[in-house]
Amino acid sequence: MVAHSNIDYSLYLVTSRDTGILSPSNDYFHILEQALIGGVTIVQIREKDADTGEFIEVARKSKEICDRYKVPILINDRIDIALAIGAHGVHVGQKDMPVTTARRLLPKNSIVGIGSVWGTRTKKLTNPIVGVRGVGSILRILDGTDIKAVAIGGVKRANLLRTLHGAVSPTNHPLDGVAIVSDIMGAEDPRARCEALSTTLREFRDAFSSSSTSAFRPSTLTDNWSTDSIKHGVGELMQVLRASNPLVHQITNSVVTTQSANITLAVGGSPIMATTPEEMEDLAKYPGALLINIGTLTTENLDGMFKAGFFANVNKKPLVCDPVGVGATQFRKGTVSELLSTWQASVIKGNAGELAALAGSSEVDAKGVDSAGSFEDPIKFVKNLARRERCVIVLTGVTDYVSDGDRVVLLKNGHEMLGRITGSGCMLGSCIASFCGAAASVGEDLAVGRLVRGDMFLGAIAGILVLTIASERAVARNDVKGPGTFLPALIDEAAALKPEDIIDAAKIELA
Numbered sequence: 001m002v003a004h005s006n007i008d009y010s011l012y013l014v015t016s017r018d019t020g021i022l023s024p025s026n027d028y029f030h031i032l033e034q035a036l037i038g039g040v041t042i043v044q045i046r047e048k049d050a051d052t053g054e055f056i057e058v059a060r061k062s063k064e065i066c067d068r069y070k071v072p073i074l075i076n077d078r079i080d081i082a083l084a085i086g087a088h089g090v091h092v093g094q095k096d097m098p099v100t101t102a103r104r105l106l107p108k109n110s111i112v113g114i115g116s117v118w119g120t121r122t123k124k125l126t127n128p129i130v131g132v133r134g135v136g137s138i139l140r141i142l143d144g145t146d147i148k149a150v151a152i153g154g155v156k157r158a159n160l161l162r163t164l165h166g167a168v169s170p171t172n173h174p175l176d177g178v179a180i181v182s183d184i185m186g187a188e189d190p191r192a193r194c195e196a197l198s199t200t201l202r203e204f205r206d207a208f209s210s211s212s213t214s215a216f217r218p219s220t221l222t223d224n225w226s227t228d229s230i231k232h233g234v235g236e237l238m239q240v241l242r243a244s245n246p247l248v249h250q251i252t253n254s255v256v257t258t259q260s261a262n263i264t265l266a267v268g269g270s271p272i273m274a275t276t277p278e279e280m281e282d283l284a285k286y287p288g289a290l291l292i293n294i295g296t297l298t299t300e301n302l303d304g305m306f307k308a309g310f311f312a313n314v315n316k317k318p319l320v321c322d323p324v325g326v327g328a329t330q331f332r333k334g335t336v337s338e339l340l341s342t343w344q345a346s347v348i349k350g351n352a353g354e355l356a357a358l359a360g361s362s363e364v365d366a367k368g369v370d371s372a373g374s375f376e377d378p379i380k381f382v383k384n385l386a387r388r389e390r391c392v393i394v395l396t397g398v399t400d401y402v403s404d405g406d407r408v409v410l411l412k413n414g415h416e417m418l419g420r421i422t423g424s425g426c427m428l429g430s431c432i433a434s435f436c437g438a439a440a441s442v443g444e445d446l447a448v449g450r451l452v453r454g455d456m457f458l459g460a461i462a463g464i465l466v467l468t469i470a471s472e473r474a475v476a477r478n479d480v481k482g483p484g485t486f487l488p489a490l491i492d493e494a495a496a497l498k499p500e501d502i503i504d505a506a507k508i509e510l511a
């Protein structure tokens with residue numbers, strides 16, 4: 001903690017001279033200088049093993065370098081050394097002090113380090129990992145104070161955007177910065193690493209300040225928000241999907257795998273149903289989207305789900321999460337909570353029971369994978385959940401509700417026959433992922449500072465309209481006699497659907 005005003009905490013380097021961390025080709029003082037040139041905004045000298053004489057020497061020389069770049073320097077733990085070298089402040093640990101107490105006691109302009117946000121090898125941790133959502137809860141407590149906050153522990157280039165994005169509190173309170181040891185001190189080229197980190201920090205800050213409540217706010221619909229603009233937007237996205245044929249990577253359940261792959265092909269996507277963790281990094285590099293469906297969750301396919309989502313975020317790919325039956329067991333609840341803390345979903349889709357369980361609401365019960373009941377105010381519910389999860393929420397039912405946290409769209413197409421076959425909800429997840437993949441292929445302008453390319457709101461709406469309108473057309477066919485003949489007809493109708501069919505048949509209301 002330090003009491004100083006006007007300090008830029010955004011890229012906070014905590015040093016280490018541990019040879020297990022420093023890259024062998026670099027010397028400590030060279031790394032420090034390169035990091036400062038690369039954009040570090042504040043430095044903390046952290047020496048856990050040095051004796052006082054050595055600590056003073058390192059701190060004095062480090063301060064000379066920091067002074068050249070006009071970057072403030074803090075000393076970890078040792079007020080005497082901070083005073084001896086004329087440092088700007090001192091970082092002192094307040095082990096386990098509750099944030100509410102810290103909020104009362106800390107002097108004006110103090111800073112708290114919140115961590116460890118991810119796993120780290122740099123420090124032996126005595127407390128559980130906080131996670132990005134935990135950081136958000138702490139930031140909420142700091143609302144209305146002058147206290148600055150940085151996240152520390154396992155923050156690196158690959159997860160920086162995820163960290164910044166996920167840590168924003170439900171009250172829209174962002175981090176003031178990130179504190180990093182090994183990703184800078186251990187980099188082969190610390191200057192380039194800091195430049196890259198600074199760029200991400202700046203882009204996030206710009207995207208954050210230009211969006212209201214949701215970082216996924218759909219720019220294509222922002223100025224021209226009407227049922228007609230949605231219908232035409234969906235029609236265009238159908239053409240984009242068929243032309244771009246994005247890879248739709250699906251980790252889904254064993255009940256629906258074939259029909260999910262077939263509906264993906266029908267709407268214009270290219271399905272791949274890969275579950276092995278070793279494949280996830282490579283698959284995430286292809287343009288397209290990822291669907292994670294927990295319908296037949298096993299401990300074996302979990303590792304793949306964690307990795308696939310992580311790499312989807314790294315590559316700014318759409319990630320659709322279908323938390324099938326999340327309310328049914330504690331295992332599913334705990335797993336989904338961990339998955340959503342590890343990666344950021346672009347769209348979460350579920351029925352009332354599933355989304356109630358996810359939101360911690362007792363308003364609607366879950367009955368296995370089905371739900372028993374509905375929300376009194378579904379519009380308010382989806383809006384709030386979209387704000388909390390910082391993604392698009394799709395609440396399925398007779399009316400489907402879609403929200404990005406700012407707006408809510410009601411979609412009233414579909415047929416009860418969808419409820420008489422297994423896996424129609426899972427097929428909907430595949431359709432949404434396919435259309436989000438298409439949206440990503442034309443959404444480069446929406447990518448800067450955000451965790452995903454493209455208009456996820458429109459992608460979700462398109463996936464719903466295509467499947468539900470195809471269901472109405474399938475039921476109207478003479479050869480459809482019941483659920484058995486309905487499923488192939490549904491796939492045929494989805495493949496044959498044209499943009500003008502959407503324009504004619506879509507039943508859309510804006511809330």
Ligand SMILES: Cc1ncc(COP(=O)(O)OP(=O)(O)O)c(N)n1
Pocket residue numbers: 012014044046076077091092093094112113114115123150152179
């Ligand atoms: C910015 C920042 N945040 C947290 C820490 C950790 O402090 P502390 O708990 O006092 O542990 P040590 O660093 O002393 O091991 C930090 N150093 N910097």
Ligand SMILES: Cc1ncsc1CCOP(=O)(O)O
Pocket residue numbers: 014115116119120121122123152153154155179180181182183
């Ligand atoms: C000092 C400290 N306090 C909490 S985690 C941590 C270490 C962070 O190191 P890294 O950035 O290498 O994970």
